[in-house]
Amino acid sequence: MRSSGRGSDRSGDVLPRSFFDRSAVEVAPELLGLWLYHGPTAVRIVEVEAYEPDDPASHSFIGPRPRTKSMFGPPGHLYVYRSYGIHWCANVVCSRPGVGSAVLLRAGEPITGEALMAERRSPMMATRMLCSGPGKLCAALAIGATHDGVDLCGRGSALRLVAPAGVDTARGPAGWAPGHRDVVVTRRIGISKAVDRPWRWLVASSPHVSPRTPRG
DNA sequence: TCTAAGATGACCT
DNA sequence: GGTCATCTTAGAC
Numbered sequence: 461m462r463s464s465g466r467g468s469d470r471s472g473d474v475l476p477r478s479f480f481d482r483s484a485v486e487v488a489p490e491l492l493g494l495w496l497y498h499g500p501t502a503v504r505i506v507e508v509e510a511y512e513p514d515d516p517a518s519h520s521f522i523g524p525r526p527r528t529k530s531m532f533g534p535p536g537h538l539y540v541y542r543s544y545g546i547h548w549c550a551n552v553v554c555s556r557p558g559v560g561s562a563v564l565l566r567a568g569e570p571i572t573g574e575a576l577m578a579e580r581r582s583p584m585m586a587t588r589m590l591c592s593g594p595g596k597l598c599a600a601l602a603i604g605a606t607h608d609g610v611d612l613c614g615r616g617s618a619l620r621l622v623a624p625a626g627v628d629t630a631r632g633p634a635g636w637a638p639g640h641r642d643v644v645v646t647r648r649i650g651i652s653k654a655v656d657r658p659w660r661w662l663v664a665s666s667p668h669v670s671p672r673t674p675r676g
Numbered sequence: 677t678c679t680a681a682g683a684t685g686a687c688c689t
Numbered sequence: 690g691g692t693c694a695t696c697t698t699a700g701a702c
Contacts, residue, residue, distance in 0.1 A: 544695065
């Protein structure tokens with residue numbers, strides 16, 4: 461699918477839903493470099509993790525639950541959950557409804573609304589610290605329980621995932637990978653099951669990724 | 677009804 | 690690098 465059929469504005473193209481109708485492992489690396497907008501704030505995604513239905517570390521492993529309902533919903537929507545009773549974490553739902561596949565958004569680089577993000581986090585906080593973790597990212601973008609299940613493909617939606625202007629997602633990763641030759645793959649962080657699966661992708665040169673990066 | 681675990685982050689040493 | 694805050698959910702009894 462090319463530019464026709466999806467919305468376009470100053471910030472770039474809203475992604476077509478078909479983009480997400482694949483496994484999380486396929487979608488995850490292609491999310492790097494895309495922009496996540498929420499109202500006046502936006503970040504460029506620099507770190508993600510994939511979670512699949514046959515993955516013991518995934519919330520979808522045990523099947524649908526009230527809390528994980530959104531993860532089994534249509535692709536291109538957001539699955540938001542509370543972590544450790546304190547933080548919010550945001551996932552992009554992938555594959556067809558009922559599958560339970562999603563990509564955790566782990567870190568981002570502030571693009572617009574940096575002052576507002578800093579205000580939400582801590583006014584004196586360094587820019588690179590604003591979104592360098594899944595909980596931090598949600599805090600900076602003011603994403604919470606009310607955003608569970610929202611559609612990221614909606615052109616007029618306050619929360620939306622877009623490809624930067626000039627990028628054609630129809631070309632696949634090669635279409636927008638030029639700035640991301642330094643993408644590295646590692647094991648996932650903070651989980652106790654299926655720890656060896658190399659399903660974490662990040663922009664190695666970015667100072668905005670999570671502080672700790674395991675080898676492999 | 678109770679208990680343990682958890683896809684984290686901040687703070688302290 | 691280690692510890693702890695904090696609370697929701699699932700599972701055991």
